[in-house]
Amino acid sequence: MSDESLLVKDLGEQRLLEKLQRFCPQDVVGDDGAILETTPDKSLVVTTDVLVDGVHFSDRTTTAFDVGWRAAAANLSDLAAMGANPLGITVGLSLPGEQAVDWVEELYRGMDCCLKVYQTPIVGGDICRSTVSSIAITAFGEVAPARAICRSQAKPGDAIVITGLHGLSRGGLELLLDPKKGSSLKLPERKRLIKAHQRPQPRLNILQHLTQIPEHIAIAGMDSSDGLADAIVQICRNSGVGAAINRESLLIFPGLVKLAGAETAWEWLLYGGEDFELVLCFPWDFASALVRDLGSEAAIIGEVTVNPEIEVTNTKNLDTKQILNINKGFQHF
């Protein structure tokens, strides 16, 4: 096949991204957001996301309000994952003429509601006609240069911290797709799963806790929007390290097991995605303090290793060792 006839779908998202990253400065791409040093004591962090009707959301599982909430939350989560406090977002809307105005207003209400919690304004945007509804959000925030969280900064010996449970958003989606499922779930369990999917909370509240870590200690990390396993793999790959994960430290929300069985619940925990927790690597003593501050759902799940493999080990049954290896994330094409 000649290069001229190569289509986007032939190449796939990862390889297309690689081609296009040639046009970007090497040092600013690859994290949840880009860091631009504007003044000596503050860096600007920028992140952008595009959501398309029928690909990222559908009327079947998501109201316009929730599409807006989730879009805002995903972008704020990217800022949190960089250690940045939000300054504002811009919204680029493409809309078919046949779209209901009510839907558009609900979308904005959802964004606004999520953003208000974090005092983040919608500062601008653009609207244009298209054949399909899509939402392009760019969020920007600021961080002290020494406090920026990057994927490439994990060091052997660092503790690996997660800020909350995983797999819940995937469980919530399952309930929304088929409400008849999960009849053995208690109402609060059902509500929690659905809320995890519809109204995820960006972990901006973590940032205040991280101020207690001295500035000369690097914090590595990213959010778990593409799944916990993906986050661990990305951090290790970008830092040139591996990880020893302790399976017992990875708590499974009981409702997930009731809904889908232990094996599927474990898959969802590792690969479900969209939980928008943070996965952070830094020295053990500070990690213990953070987990203590955050409460019982946060956990130290393992340690960064020199050996570049990522092993998930059950200390009671060493034969169940699992090697995580995700060559490709979610492919959009």
Add this chain to the structure above:
Amino acid sequence: MSDESLLVKDLGEQRLLEKLQRFCPQDVVGDDGAILETTPDKSLVVTTDVLVDGVHFSDRTTTAFDVGWRAAAANLSDLAAMGANPLGITVGLSLPGEQAVDWVEELYRGMDCCLKVYQTPIVGGDICRSTVSSIAITAFGEVAPARAICRSQAKPGDAIVITGLHGLSRGGLELLLDPKKGSSLKLPERKRLIKAHQRPQPRLNILQHLTQIPEHIAIAGMDSSDGLADAIVQICRNSGVGAAINRESLLIFPGLVKLAGAETAWEWLLYGGEDFELVLCFPWDFASALVRDLGSEAAIIGEVTVNPEIEVTNTKNLDTKQILNINKGFQHF
């Protein structure tokens, strides 16, 4: 019609924007970009644009390279119109799987080529699948708070300056749509018109000249991307003033008259759009100095008046007085 069944196309772009602006802070919307005060001596300026295949560009008149160039130029022009020096842009791409990879690379090459002139990096982005190609660009820059250019700052007695000729981009489009037209044009004229359309230059070079104006003197202005008449009307409306425009000071590029006749050339000059010049209002002595610096195509075209009407007068023939009144800009729905 009940509110619930109201469609985007029933409402139109302006009224939809008005509805959605309720969700934005009043003081940051309405200009070419939003201004966010981040530190006492620097403000962040953000602007966003969405371009959709079949609406904003078409393979018939525009190569992928030129789509990229124009998209980058339009966003840099919005920064220039706010007085801001660019820091970077993000690019959100929606692509059908059937899109040629070559097209996407050419798009990036075009953006990169335009941005390089102004040392502006592409710092991030997102790619996703869609049924239609679209490009959402967010550009951000910085400006000293006192040097921010806003639409609302024009004062009676200010000179009105344009930084270059108008109508050329519209003329270039005409030649691209029908290359048989304009047979009486000289080759350099033809080339200049087509270049004005395909490769517009954002007027970031103006900013260095504006540093000579003392900081206590406000500069009002915007770019002429939606047409010269639109820019004058927007500035006057936002500042609660009017304007007396001197028709003879508005030079018409000779090739435009050859291409379309004097009357149409005049229409294109006022309403053609996409020339990406700046329309600026500030005191006469500084305006004269700027026009002297910029050379013969820049001009003082009139004066801001207390009377809120916008009159275009021919000093040699006072009967030809024209009143500009644009109730609505370009409607996307």
